[in-house]
Amino acid sequence: MVSQQPRLQGRRIVAAFLYATMGVVSLVLGAIYLFRDSFMPYHAVALSKSWGELDSATQTLLKALMEVAAAGWLALGTLILLLVAFPIRRGERWARLAAPAAILLFYVPTLLATLSVLQQTPASPPWRFNVVACLCAVVGLLLDAPWRSHQTNFR
Numbered sequence: 001m002v003s004q005q006p007r008l009q010g011r012r013i014v015a016a017f018l019y020a021t022m023g024v025v026s027l028v029l030g031a032i033y034l035f036r037d038s039f040m041p042y043h044a045v046a047l048s049k050s051w052g053e054l055d056s057a058t059q060t061l062l063k064a065l066m067e068v069a070a071a072g073w074l075a076l077g078t079l080i081l082l083l084v085a086f087p088i089r090r091g092e093r094w095a096r097l098a099a100p101a102a103i104l105l106f107y108v109p110t111l112l113a114t115l116s117v118l119q120q121t122p123a124s125p126p127w128r129f130n131v132v133a134c135l136c137a138v139v140g141l142l143l144d145a146p147w148r149s150h151q152t153n154f155r
Contacts (some may be wrong), residue, residue: 012091015144016084018136019099023080025133026106030073033066046123076106096146103137 038051039062051059080099087095111130117123 011143011145012096015096015140016088018140018143019080019088019103020084022103022133022136023077023084025129026073026077026080028077030070030077032070033073034070036066039063039066042117042123042125046117046121046125048122072106076102093146096144097141100137100141104134107133107137 038059043062044050047054054062079102083095083099083102088099107130111127111134114125114127114130117125118127
């Protein structure tokens, strides 16, 4: 009988890679939103106004909302990378559940928000990436299958 351990370990590594990729992408998105001095191009289309056409109070509010979104991405990215680097690497079941849960808890509402903008404005927000993020979390969870009783690490 052939051992299932190498196959399970390979699946766990792929899952961790998917999570880590989402962590890095989240950090990049967080940095983009944090360091922009105006809103994104699709925001301008949604509002039918350029950044310069907005009054200063509206600019302040929108910039603050972008910074809050940035903080969410930065927090998620940091959390996911720490989970992958330490407890997931050790095979800890709680972390193998927490990583996809955290990704979904952030990206499902983000997907719904972008779909709302897509449906209610002329803008084309980047909703597809949110779908990819959700799929990566679900595929990673199904590949890893932390509900199984075997525990192996991939050090």
